[in-house]
Amino acid sequence: MADSKDAGEEALRRLIATFQPSFLAPNPALSETSRAASRHLFSALRPFCPKSPLDQLLIDGFDAEQIWQQIDLQSQPLLSSLRRQVKHFAKNPEEISKLKVVPLGKKVEKEQREDWVEESDGFDEELEDDEEGEGKGGEEGMDIEDEDEEQGRESDNEEESEGEDEEEKGEDGEAGDGGIEDKFLKIDELAKYLEKEEENFEKAEEDTRGKKGADDEENTEDDDDDDEEEEEEEEESDEVSVLLGSIVSDFVLLCLHRMLSLDLAAKMQQGTWKMQGMDLFYGVFLTLEHCGWDEQFILLLRYEDFFGDKGKYSKKMKAQLHQESEGSDEEDDDMKFKKQNKGTASTHQKQLEKIHSKIEEMEKANLEPKTWTMQGEVTAAKRPKNSALEVDLDFEHNVRPAPVITEEVTASIEDMIKKRITEGNFNDVQKAPKLPSKVPREVKELDDNKSKKGLAEIYEQEYVEKEDPTSAPLSFRDEQKQQASVLFKKLGLKLDALAHFSFAPKPVIEDMSVQINVPALAMEEIAPVAVSDAAMLAPEEVFEGKGDIKEETELTKEERKRRRANKKRRFKAAAVKRMGKKVQEGALPNQMNG
Amino acid sequence: MLRRNIRMRREYLYRKSLEGKERLLYEKKRKIREALQEGKPIPTELRNEEAALRREIDLEDENTAVPRTHIDDEYAHAAEKDPKILLTTSRDPSAPLQQFVKELSYVFPNAQRMNRGGQVISEIIESCRAHDYTDVVLVHEHRGVPDGLIVCHLPYGPTAYFGLLNVVTRHEIKDKKAIGTMPEAYPHLIFDNFSTKLGERTANILKYLFPVPKPDTKRIVTFSNQSDYVSFRHHIYEKHGGPKSIELKEIGPRFELRLYQIKLGTVDQAEAQIEWVIRPYMNTSKKRKFLSD
Numbered sequence: 001m002a003d004s005k006d007a008g009e010e011a012l013r014r015l016i017a018t019f020q021p022s023f024l025a026p027n028p029a030l031s032e033t034s035r036a037a038s039r040h041l042f043s044a045l046r047p048f049c050p051k052s053p054l055d056q057l058l059i060d061g062f063d064a065e066q067i068w069q070q071i072d073l074q075s076q077p078l079l080s081s082l083r084r085q086v087k088h089f090a091k092n093p094e095e096i097s098k099l100k101v102v103p104l105g106k107k108v109e110k111e112q113r114e115d116w117v118e119e120s121d122g123f124d125e126e127l128e129d130d131e132e133g134e135g136k137g138g139e140e141g142m143d144i145e146d147e148d149e150e151q152g153r154e155s156d157n158e159e160e161s162e163g164e165d166e167e168e169k170g171e172d173g174e175a176g177d178g179g180i181e182d183k184f185l186k187i188d189e190l191a192k193y194l195e196k197e198e199e200n201f202e203k204a205e206e207d208t209r210g211k212k213g214a215d216d217e218e219n220t221e222d223d224d225d226d227d228e229e230e231e232e233e234e235e236e237s238d239e240v241s242v243l244l245g246s247i248v249s250d251f252v253l254l255c256l257h258r259m260l261s262l263d264l265a266a267k268m269q270q271g272t273w274k275m276q277g278m279d280l281f282y283g284v285f286l287t288l289e290h291c292g293w294d295e296q297f298i299l300l301l302r303y304e305d306f307f308g309d310k311g312k313y314s315k316k317m318k319a320q321l322h323q324e325s326e327g328s329d330e331e332d333d334d335m336k337f338k339k340q341n342k343g344t345a346s347t348h349q350k351q352l353e354k355i356h357s358k359i360e361e362m363e364k365a366n367l368e369p370k371t372w373t374m375q376g377e378v379t380a381a382k383r384p385k386n387s388a389l390e391v392d393l394d395f396e397h398n399v400r401p402a403p404v405i406t407e408e409v410t411a412s413i414e415d416m417i418k419k420r421i422t423e424g425n426f427n428d429v430q431k432a433p434k435l436p437s438k439v440p441r442e443v444k445e446l447d448d449n450k451s452k453k454g455l456a457e458i459y460e461q462e463y464v465e466k467e468d469p470t471s472a473p474l475s476f477r478d479e480q481k482q483q484a485s486v487l488f489k490k491l492g493l494k495l496d497a498l499a500h501f502s503f504a505p506k507p508v509i510e511d512m513s514v515q516i517n518v519p520a521l522a523m524e525e526i527a528p529v530a531v532s533d534a535a536m537l538a539p540e541e542v543f544e545g546k547g548d549i550k551e552e553t554e555l556t557k558e559e560r561k562r563r564r565a566n567k568k569r570r571f572k573a574a575a576v577k578r579m580g581k582k583v584q585e586g587a588l589p590n591q592m593n594g
Numbered sequence: 595m596l597r598r599n600i601r602m603r604r605e606y607l608y609r610k611s612l613e614g615k616e617r618l619l620y621e622k623k624r625k626i627r628e629a630l631q632e633g634k635p636i637p638t639e640l641r642n643e644e645a646a647l648r649r650e651i652d653l654e655d656e657n658t659a660v661p662r663t664h665i666d667d668e669y670a671h672a673a674e675k676d677p678k679i680l681l682t683t684s685r686d687p688s689a690p691l692q693q694f695v696k697e698l699s700y701v702f703p704n705a706q707r708m709n710r711g712g713q714v715i716s717e718i719i720e721s722c723r724a725h726d727y728t729d730v731v732l733v734h735e736h737r738g739v740p741d742g743l744i745v746c747h748l749p750y751g752p753t754a755y756f757g758l759l760n761v762v763t764r765h766e767i768k769d770k771k772a773i774g775t776m777p778e779a780y781p782h783l784i785f786d787n788f789s790t791k792l793g794e795r796t797a798n799i800l801k802y803l804f805p806v807p808k809p810d811t812k813r814i815v816t817f818s819n820q821s822d823y824v825s826f827r828h829h830i831y832e833k834h835g836g837p838k839s840i841e842l843k844e845i846g847p848r849f850e851l852r853l854y855q856i857k858l859g860t861v862d863q864a865e866a867q868i869e870w871v872i873r874p875y876m877n878t879s880k881k882r883k884f885l886s887d
Contacts, residue, residue, distance in 0.1 A: 395875060396875070396877075397874060398874055398875060398876060398877060398878075398879045398880045399874045399879060399880065400821055400822070400823075400880055402759045402760065402823060402850060402852075403760075403820060403821075403823050403825075403850065404760075405760055405825075405848075405850075409820075409825075413816065413818050413825060413827060414827075414829075414842050416784075416786055416816075416818065417784060417814060417816055417827070417829060417831075417842060418831075418840045418842065420784050420786075421814065421831055421840055422838070422840065426782040426783055426784060427783050427784060427785040427797070427801065428782055428783050428804075428806065428807055429672070429673055429783075429801055429802065429804060429805065429806050430673060430806070431673055431674070431806050432673040432674055434674070
């Protein structure tokens with residue numbers, strides 16, 4: 001056991017002694033060393049965790065992940081128990097004094113402490129190594145994640161070991177002196193410092209403005225060693241963690257400062273080197289080594305102090321940061337900015353936080369369905385009720401505006417209408433021509449006018465037509481047509497006479513005509529030819545007279561005289577007329593002559 | 595009745611679907627006819643069908659020669675029969691809208707006005723089809739000002755949606771004596787500047803709302819298009835002196851129509867095919883004119 005123990009310690013020591021950046025390159029010897037160291041640490045811690053299923057860390061044939069899981073298996077219950085105890089002590093500070101102090105020898109304690117530290121150291125280194133061993137696929141830099149994980153593991157271990165340490169030291173501190181104090185640690189100074197810090201912290205809580213900038217200044221100007229001491233020697237009180245954090249934050253700042261002062265600063269400015277967790281760790285290492293710290297104590301630094309989020313520290317941390325880098329003027333401003341008491345997270349930390357939260361928000365927004373305004377064509381059914389009223393919908397109306405009806409417009413329209421009317425050019429509905437489905441009935445037009453021909457004449461005409469169809473009078477309605485046809489017949493006859501060689505004139509057709517005054521009997525008479533009209537005429541037609549007709553012989557004397565008188569009278573009247581005419585005629589020639 | 599309607603609607607849709615083929619046939623016949631007239635050889639792609647098509651050409655008469663479209667089907671009997679119009683409004687019309695609709699019922703001859711009450715559109719359309727109406731006209735408003743006109747031709751006919759602007763009603767002219775009474779003779783129609791196909795279609799839709807007039811009426815209804823805004827005017831004219839003097843007296847309401855949609859179905863068919871719809875959000879829509887050139 002002792003041998004193995006020694007071997008383990010030896011391994012640890014070797015690990016610590018190695019040049020840090022050499023961890024970056026894969027190195028099988030280094031990994032072997034780290035594995036041995038971690039096994040040693042594991043077994044050292046074994047007594048403190050009764051429930052652990054593993055007695056020893058199994059290394060052979062296991063890869064880094066499995067080894068880490070074994071360590072985790074041991075450390076998780078330890079951590080929880082420690083946390084419980086710390087809380088308990090935080091609530092009941094008086095019990096710390098009641099803790100039984102194990103009167104171990106200084107050396108033993110120291111050894112123990114060393115062991116623990118070495119363990120933790122070993123864990124850290126080994127884990128780093130393992131990480132490197134895993135990630136040796138040609139990668140030069142390690143991922144931040146890995147480093148963070150690493151740091152996490154380290155922190156767990158550190159926390160656990162530190163917790164134990166604290167406990168241990170708490171016990172020791174009460175009991176005696178020599179066990180704890182060394183060249184770095186002075187309990188009196190520690191006490192003073194702690195009191196101061198408490199006051200400061202209270203003030204800070206009350207007064208957001210923070211007047212303790214000055215105090216902080218003083219504090220930072222203290223020896224780094226003091227800080228270190230504080231870290232190790234802490235009361236289990238409410239402000240334990242606070243103080244721890246503050247102290248560590250001071251450290252961080254210092255480390256940053258130191259790191260930046262190295263040639264890394266140049267690289268950072270060039271942008272070729274970005275600060276990573278690992279680098280920070282190295283920076284801390286270097287700083288503290290520079291300060292003269294033992295490596296063991298360095299590793300007591302907790303991960304959470306670097307990267308954890310403690311809401312109360314940020315003010316202080318910020319203040320200190322500004323003091324160191326610039327004047328104290330900005331301190332107040334920063335105090336004003338920070339209304340909440342955030343943890344002493346570094347600016348980088350905070351930036352990272354902000355970015356992460358933003359990223360999360362955006363990712364969440366991307367996964368959710370979009371708002372209706374971004375969904376393209378949206379009908380009223382697809383968006384919430386009255387939502388279009390709340391949104392400022394802006395789109396161009398690419399339409400010609402409605403025409404304003406002015407006098408000119410009306411006049412032009414009316415002119416057009418008038419033109420169309422005069423032309424008669426309308427766009428009416430046209431009746432479609434129907435397809436002839438039936439024969440159109442013949443409409444006989446009855447002439448209402450009285451016929452000019454008497455019925456007898458009509459019968460005559462019909463008879464003539466019957467007898468001699470050719471001699472029928474041309475039954476043309478149109479007189480002109482009738483005349484034209486007669487003329488043409490004559491012309492035709494003449495042309496025929498001219499045209500034909502053997503011309504035979506047409507037989508003259510006797511024109512039958514109806515004579516009205518024909519005697520009823522037309523007998524052939526052997527009577528003399530000369531027949532007077534009297535034979536044809538009726539006696540009334542021969543002589544028409546009215547009254548009583550008497551011969552001369554039958555007349556009485558008066559009647560004879562009366563007749564003679566009438567005759568004379570008539571003769572005279574006629575003579576006068578004759579004379580009148582002669583006079584007129586004579587007058588004219590007379591006038592002409594004269 | 596219901597089944598008959600369904601059958602007729604299906605027939606109409608079938609005829610519409612055949613239009614494409616008919617147009618093809620018509621084109622082929624036309625080519626053959628031209629080739630024959632000019633004495634050129636018949637195009638090679640028609641050689642196989644040439645004989646059959648030639649026979650068909652010979653048997654054609656003027657009715658079958660022209661390819662019939664669904665538009666012709668819609669308005670096939672429009673010229674033969676006088677139109678019968680039902681005028682109604684949106685629900686709960688205000689008083690000015692009611693007055694406007696009353697005026698419109700005088701503008702369209704053979705129009706019947708009906709109170710809307712609480713009737714559903716589909717009911718209205720069904721009853722109109724049953725009673726042999728040819729058109730249904732709906733008028734919509736915004737706070738008393740008429741702003742929408744929907745003309746629906748009835749047996750499955752097209753529906754035209756217009757927006758009304760700059761409406762001046764007869765009731766707004768307070769002097770009753772000056773305006774006189776409205777004549778009810780069948781008017782002459784004037785459609786000015788409807789030159790595109792869409793313009794012709796719109797003009798037809800509006801034209802078949804009116805019956806065949808007597809040639810000597812004095813009443814004139816004008817639809818004048820100016821950059822897609824159609825002005826409606828209603829006049830009476832008199833010829834005092836010789837033929838050159840014409841005096842126009844404006845009667846009746848005056849408004850601007852703006853077509854924004856034509857659907858190939860009745861109003862109650864929400865899923866009918868859209869023949870044309872206005873697209874005002876396009877960048878070039880300010881420059882384009884759809885009803886004229």
